[in-house]
Amino acid sequence: MPNPFKPTAGRIPPVLVGREEIIDDFDYAITDGVGSPGRLMFLTGARGVGKTVMLDALGERARQHGWEVVNESADHGFTKRLADALTGKDTTRISAYEMPSLGANGTLGNIELSLGRVELERKEERSLTLRQAVGARLDKMNENKQGILITLDEVQSGTMDEIRALSTAVQHLIREGRNIAFVFAGLPSAVNDVLSDNAITFLQRAERHHLGSVPAEKVLEAFEESFGGEKKAGMETLIRLTNATHGYPFMIQLVGYWAWRMSETNGHGERVTDEDAVQGIEKARAKLGDMVHAPALRGLPAQAINYLLAMSVDDGVSNTGEVARRMNRSPQFGNVYRTMLIENDLIEPVGYGEVTFKMPYLRDYLREHGAYLQMRENISELGGGEVSESKPSEGELGEH
Numbered sequence: 001m002p003n004p005f006k007p008t009a010g011r012i013p014p015v016l017v018g019r020e021e022i023i024d025d026f027d028y029a030i031t032d033g034v035g036s037p038g039r040l041m042f043l044t045g046a047r048g049v050g051k052t053v054m055l056d057a058l059g060e061r062a063r064q065h066g067w068e069v070v071n072e073s074a075d076h077g078f079t080k081r082l083a084d085a086l087t088g089k090d091t092t093r094i095s096a097y098e099m100p101s102l103g104a105n106g107t108l109g110n111i112e113l114s115l116g117r118v119e120l121e122r123k124e125e126r127s128l129t130l131r132q133a134v135g136a137r138l139d140k141m142n143e144n145k146q147g148i149l150i151t152l153d154e155v156q157s158g159t160m161d162e163i164r165a166l167s168t169a170v171q172h173l174i175r176e177g178r179n180i181a182f183v184f185a186g187l188p189s190a191v192n193d194v195l196s197d198n199a200i201t202f203l204q205r206a207e208r209h210h211l212g213s214v215p216a217e218k219v220l221e222a223f224e225e226s227f228g229g230e231k232k233a234g235m236e237t238l239i240r241l242t243n244a245t246h247g248y249p250f251m252i253q254l255v256g257y258w259a260w261r262m263s264e265t266n267g268h269g270e271r272v273t274d275e276d277a278v279q280g281i282e283k284a285r286a287k288l289g290d291m292v293h294a295p296a297l298r299g300l301p302a303q304a305i306n307y308l309l310a311m312s313v314d315d316g317v318s319n320t321g322e323v324a325r326r327m328n329r330s331p332q333f334g335n336v337y338r339t340m341l342i343e344n345d346l347i348e349p350v351g352y353g354e355v356t357f358k359m360p361y362l363r364d365y366l367r368e369h370g371a372y373l374q375m376r377e378n379i380s381e382l383g384g385g386e387v388s389e390s391k392p393s394e395g396e397l398g399e400h
C-alpha cells in the first residue's frame with residue numbers, strides 16, 4: 001500500500017489541509033479580472049508552515065484557468081531567470097551595464113558612466129526587460145482568457161535591487177491593464193525587511209496572508225480520510241495523531257507518514273494501532289528537528305538562539321524579565337530578540353511580560369540540543385566562523 005503522506009519540503013501534499021479560503025480568494029481574483037486586489041499577494045509564515053506548497057497550489061489553480069505560471073526563488077539573478085523563462089531565451093544583452101569590462105576597450109562608449117549611474121541603468125534595464133518579457137508573452141496568448149502568474153519564493157532583502165526592479169515592472173504591467181498576478185512568499189521578518197523599503201510602496205498594498213497552524217478538526221478530518229481506506233485506525237488513535245501535530249502543516253505529513261510506516265514495520269498491515277501511533281509520533285518529532293527546527297535556528301542571530309535557550313529552561317510560560325536575566329542582559333536588549341522571535345512565529349506573547357513557545361516541539365528540541373547550540377554560538381562569538389554543517393544528525397543526538 002503506498003503511503004499517502006509526503007513529508008517533503010515544498011511539494012503539494014496529497015491532503016492539503018485548511019487552506020481552501022486563500023485558494024478560493026485567489027481563484028476569485030483570477031476570474032474577477034484585471035485590477036482585482038487578490039492578484040497581488042504576499043504569503044508569510046514560519047518554516048514548514050506551507051508557503052511553498054501554497055505557491056504551487058495557487059499555480060495549479062491558475063493553470064486550470066489556462067494561465068501560464070512562472071515560479072522563481074528570490075536568490076541572486078532571479079530577475080534574469082524570470083525574463084529567460086518568459087522569453088524562452090537568454091536575455092543577457094551585451095551592454096556596458098551588464099558587462100562593464102567590455103566598456104574598457106572603448107567599443108561601447110559608455111566608459112564614462114559613473115558607477116552609480118551604471119547601477120541605476122542596470123536596475124531600470126532589468127525592470128524594462130522583465131516588463132517587455134511579460135508583455136511579449138501575453139501578446140502571444142489570448143489575453144481575454146489567459147494570463148501570467150509569477151510566484152517568487154524565499155523573498156529576502158539580500159536581493160532588494162532585483163525585488164525593486166520586479167516591483168516596478170509589476171506596477172507598470174498592472175497600470176497597463178495586463179492580465180497578470182504576482183504572489184510572493186517568505187519568512188515574516190524577511191518580508192517585513194523587504195516591505196520597509198520605500199522604493200516599493202506599491203508592493204506594500206499587496207494582500208497579505210499570514211499562514212499559521214490549521215484547526216484540529218481539519219487535521220482530524222484529513223487523518224480520518226487517509227486512515228479510512230486500506231489502512232484503518234480507531235478514533236482514539238486518530239485523535240492521538242491529530243493532537244501530536246499541533247495543527248502544524250509539516251508535522252501533519254510527518255506524523256501521518258511515520259504512523260503509516262510504523263504500522264508496516266510492525267507488521268500490522270491494515271491497521272494503525274495505538275502502539276504504531278506512539279512510535280510514529282516519536283519518529284516524526286525527531287524528523288521535525290532535523291527538517292524544521294535546525295534550519296530555522298540556523299537562520300537566527302546568536303542572541304535570538306540564546307533567548308530561546310533561556311526560555312527552554314521553563315516548563316510553561318517564561319517571564320521576559322527573567323529570560324533577560326538568564327542571558328545577563330537588560331530587558332530592553334532581550335526585547336529586541338523577543339520581538340524578532342514573535343514576528344517569526346517561533347514564540348508568542350501570552351500575557352503581560354510573558355512569552356511561550358509557538359513552534360511545536362521547539363522547547364524539547366532546544367533541551368535536547370542545547371549544549372550543541374551553545375557551543376556553536378560560543379565558537380561564532382569567538383570569531384571562529386560557522387561550525388561545519390557536517391555534525392552528527394540532530395536525530396542521532398536526540399532520542400529515537
Ligand SMILES: Nc1ncnc2c1ncn2[C@@H]1O[C@H](COP(=O)(O)OP(=O)(O)OP(=O)(O)O)[C@@H](O)[C@H]1O
Nearest residue numbers: 008009010013017047048049050051052053249250
Ligand atoms: N496545508 C497543509 N496540509 C498538509 N500538509 C501541508 C500543508 N502545507 C504544507 N504541508 C506540508 O508541510 C511541509 C512543508 O511545506 P512547505 O515546504 O511548503 O513549507 P514552507 O513554509 O515553504 O517552509 P520553508 O519556510 O522552510 O520554505 C511539506 O511536506 C508539505 O507537504
Ligand SMILES: [Mg+2]
Nearest residue numbers: 010051052053
Ligand atoms: Mg518554502
